[in-house]
Each structure stands twice: as C-alpha cells, then as structure tokens.
Amino acid sequence: MTRRALILLAAGGSLAMLLGAWGFQYIAGLAPCAMCYWQRWPHMAAVAIGALGLAAPAAALTLAGALSALTTAGIGLYHTGVERTWWAGPSTCTSGDISGLSTQDLMDQILAAPLVRCDEVAWAFAGLSMASWNAVISLGLAAVWLMAWRAVR
Template sequence: MKITTRLIAILLLVICVQALVLALVAQYGFGLRPCNLCLIQRVPFTLAAGLAAVSLTSWPSATGRQWLILVAGAALLINGGIAFYHVGVEQHWWVSAVCKGGEMARLSVSDLMAEMTRPAEAQCDTPAWSFHGITMAALNVPFSAGLGLVTLFLARFREN
C-alpha cells in the first residue's frame, strides 16, 4: 500500500477529531473539568485537523499539501511538549504561569468575595483523572509527540 499525502491527511484528520471528541466526552460526559493547560492542549489537535482538512481540498499544490501536513506534524510535536509541561505542573516540578494556582493568598477581601461568586476553575496542578498515577496529560505526551513524529516522517517520505 502506498503512503500518499492524501492518506496521511485522512488518518491525521480522523485521529485528531477522535482525540478532540474524547476530550469533550471526558469533559461533558464524565464531568472532568479541564484546566487552562488542558484547553491549550486542544489547540494543536484542532490546528492539525484543520490543516489536514485543507490539504484534502483541491486548492493546494502537491508541495503545498506536504507543507500543510508537515506543519500539522510540528504542531502535534509541540503539543507533546505542552503536555510534558502540564505533567511537570501536576507533579509540582514547576509552577505554571498559565494557571491561577496559589493566587488566593494575594487577594483582598473584596477580591475574595468576587472569586467566591464565580464558578470554581480547575487547577492545572490537580489532575481531574488519573489511573495508577498516570494522568490524561501524561498520556498525551507520548500520544501527541508520537503522532507528530510519525506524521513528520510519513510526510517527508510519502509518495504523491
């Protein structure tokens, strides 16, 4: 079977959409509230799916389609790094500038009252789900990085 840019784009589109659907099912079906870093990790999947979808149209040239897939693969590889950063926040290896953890001590009484009227936000350092210590962010590290590397490899050595 020939590995074509079209086949890579179709597989990438299906996998990215499935990953996004899984995240939405976890959020709305199982009530697992995403933190800011969880939401940020959805962006590269959306970008990669969009780039794969555009590459399936007749608009780009063969070289353009390859570049779209390469950029999608790079986005997923970067997402592996974002997921690794999130795991570090969950494990308290470092503090996230993206999440609001620890800010309550610096609030005034009026700020505290305003915070109490808002719905609670999920904290990046408190995983919504884990299985034997493996969180969804930890699962996303090899998934995104592996998918990105495979996409880059296949896009580089594909047949038109």
C-alpha cells in the same frame, strides 16, 4: 502507507483526541483547566491541516501538521510538570504561593481563582494524567505527520 492514509491517520488521531476531551468534559463531567484548553487548539489546527492536506499534497502542510502535534505535546509535557509539581504553572490556574498575603489578599485570591486548577490531576490511567497521555499520543501523531511529509517529498 500512502500519503493520504497517513494524513487521515494523523488528522483523525487529533480528531479522536478532541472527541475524547469533549467526552470527558460533557459526558463524564470533568471540567477542563486552562492548560487543557490550550492543548485542544493545536489538535483543532491539525484537523484543519489534515483536510487541506488531503486536497493539496503540499509538503509544507504535513510539516504544519507535525508542528501542531508537537505543540500540543509540548503543552502536555508542560502541564504534566505542573501537575507533578516539577515546576510552577501559570498563576491563573494553580494554587500559587500564599506566603506573605494578608487575610483579605488571600480571600481575594480565593474568590478570583478558577474553578479547575491546572496543578491537580482530574483523571489518570496507568499512572499518567490526561495531559501526559496527550503528550505521548501527540508525539506519535507528529511521527505520522513526518511520515506523510516523507511520502510527499
């Protein structure tokens, strides 16, 4: 494959991931949690990097695309661990520890809690959540970006 085709594939993959996320949000009605939003930003960066990479064949741009894909994969892996209770997530989007809270403190926490929690799986396919699928696919996209980098060098 040519460098141009690899960049189109990698950036197009990130665009497809974004379109899928927006489809789940706006068509299927699955509201994203905070970490779901975090995973979208690197995909947006990868799309922009792809557009720049097509205009200017700089190796640094393809490495930046790979870094974007690896970043969203890392966030997806972290989110997967939170969903599977392997580790605690940010207190702003998980149920957190309620031991030792007074009734009033608990009520305040409930009222201040986000509507969508990061530690609950909203949708899964083949045993993997959307965060897990994002991590798997994004690792593949990072590999494509690295192949584009090799083609530029």
